[in-house]
Amino acid sequence: MQNEPLAFRMRPRTIDEIAGQKDIIGEKTALYRMIKNGHVPSMLLYGEPGIGKTSLAHAIAGTSNLPFIAMNATVSGKKDVEDVVAESRITGKVLLFLDEIHRFNKLQQDTLLPHVESGAIVLIGATTENPYHDVNPAIRSRCGEIRQLSRLEPTDLMEVLQKAMADEERGLGKMPITITDEQLTLIAEGVNGDARKALTVLESAVSASDEVDEKIIIEDWLLENLLGRIGLFGDKKGSHFYNLLSALQKSVRGSDVNAAIYYLANLLETGDLVAVNRRLLVMAYEDVGLASPEVGPHVLAATDAAVKLGMPEARIPLANAVIEMCLASKSNSAYKAFDAAVKAINEGKTGDIPLHLRDAHYAGAAKLGHVGYKYPHDTPLGSFGGWTNQQYLPDKLKNTEFYKPVIAGEEKKMAAIYDRLKEFRKKK
Template identity: 75%
Template sequence: MHNEPLAFRMRPRNINEVVGQRHIIGKETALYKMILNGHVPSMLLYGEPGIGKTSLAHAIAGSSNLPFFSLNATHAGKKDVEQIVAEARIAGKVLLFLDEIHRFNKLQQDTLLPHVENGAIVLIGATTENPFHDVNPAIRSRCGEILQLKRLEPEDLMLLIDNALSDEERGLGKENIVITEKQIEKIALASNGDARKALTLLESIYFASDEQNGQTIIEDHTIEHLSKRIGVYGDKGGSHFYNLLSALQKSVRGSDTNAALYYLAHLLENGDLIAVCRRLLVMAYEDIGLANPAVGAHVYAATESAKVLGLPEARIPLANAVVEMCLSSKSNSAYSALDAAIKAIHDGKTGDIPMHLRDGHYAGAKTLGHVGYQYPHDYPVGTFGGWVNQQYLPDSLANEEFYKPVIAGEEKRMAGIYNQLKKFKKGQ
């Protein structure tokens, strides 16, 4: 029996053995053709754990004639980098795979980057973090390709599992395993697009199964037991976590209740309750806004309740908040209006505060001309309250309109008032 994990043993040996990622390394892609023609460019591979960054790097190395070296930036030192540089001087050109490249420090960069720039070292960097946020620009600029890998599709994972079951040299092909196509599909679906998890799960299921008459019989209950939580992934401070938050907000904004609940479930399984509560509260005012002002108070109550309750009970008020926001009327008019006002200020559209609006609650205010303010409460208008036609914006911005009402929900009524007041200003 092999000592290495099945996922390690089944890494592709060349680019023709890569499963999935056809948008990057499919036979019609430029990268595939370049490698077959003997040219390997420096590149960054970006994606979640387990979806094939390291495997792709090893496959590229297996399809090239370059000496191959592998380092992890979390514990590689300057000396390790200097050894690679020395090898490059001897061999003329080497291929270096640098995992966790976003953790590369400046000292390592200063040693390595000139040799990447002159072509002596072909660099393949891998990161789980967004390279445009977390990878040093000096490294990005020397990598011609930034390739985002995707989670594998279930059919890709099923092919991967089939390969492992049939491979007698590296996989489980020599073992007499009884497993159905439906069970292979269950393993693939439980792995949530993660190749490493799929093969690790398969290996665990094999070792947890009983042998009968020289055959290892795979049972459904073994798959179900070992599959629990396998699809959950997310570094609380990492790019994937923020992608989940983004997907949650965009699903609520798009009124897709099922998608929003799915992303909420994923976030809560990751356990960062405070970050989820903060995002939900922002959404209540950013995306629901004036169309349903009561939602802000409802979501605040739900998030405060969630913090008191803690997980797993916190999911209950948060589920209520998410469903309510999904199905609520929506408007972003208020904060969009504020952003427009901020932009006007940054663009230099400023002016003096009208004299009648300036502070008049002190001796000498009249001497400075701070007079003429009309108190709106003294001028009742129907059931609205008080209103008087006087100028509030500076003279240079007197005709500016930042607020553009959305005719939705409760804001429809507000929009009617807003438009009527505009008519009053024009004397209509």
């Protein structure tokens, strides 16, 4: 067993040994009670790598005493599924743990699904991708539980590390290791909630340390070297990458500079500069908009500069852009107005274009009644420029207002002009 990685050896054997995830498998949860009483429902476990999906499946199997079969959907075929079905016919109900379940194809599903539905196979599917996006509805409908696991807290990871240090059978308990609580805390806080990484760092530190006076002394610099960039998260083009993009946009929208910079840093470390630039440009017009109209061109300049510079220098203009957007006055009125117009069109609220607005640049246009257009520039209106009171919307929509100004930043001036023009129209 000692040839196996420490993270493998220290997997929880029952659900009582699981660290963290108390909201999912704690003693006061329905899932815990069901498993303890002998009922294991089919389920989907969703979350980032290293947060315990595989460990939870093994623990459930250990608690329920069901025959356990583990498969990975990236390498399994129809024959593997048929073998699981055959096993269930011999032994009775089996627990199938299917990692990367979103990679399962339709043929594999068709072979497996009837047996999951009948209860001959209890399916525990694990995925790093959002199951509502990447797992087929046929699988989802047969899983009574769809649970999103969370990254472990440092206190949970301390529990995992201390167990590994004390366990003489599966862990490092028989080794003369000298490591402080502060060093264990450094590991627990440096792996971004990943139990597998925490145990791997601990094992690597022990392997790389010298033995002095029959003691293995763990040094701080070694841990810091092993931890390195291990705390980063977000797989390029995976669900968590899009979660990072979402978190960045919502932090900017909420004017939280520190959170926005944090998520920008995570995103740039994943290496997809194109996707980050695209999202920043969208945010400039979706979330900042008319309240600070100068921000859009500023962000465009920053993203153009980022493309020309490349990483790591691209971080400089992009950090400027993110902070400017965070602290700018914000308005979503423009795109909301557009969406309202689209909604009206899709609901059939349309009408004929007024005759005086139709194309009149051809002989015979007057005979069709395409006359009467008043050129606004011919009628000056103070410092505004030119304006004339004429109808532009179709008759059926002539009093409709799609635009609702936000009284913020520069849009306050636009809103005042908008309201003043409405008053002029009412005087017609």
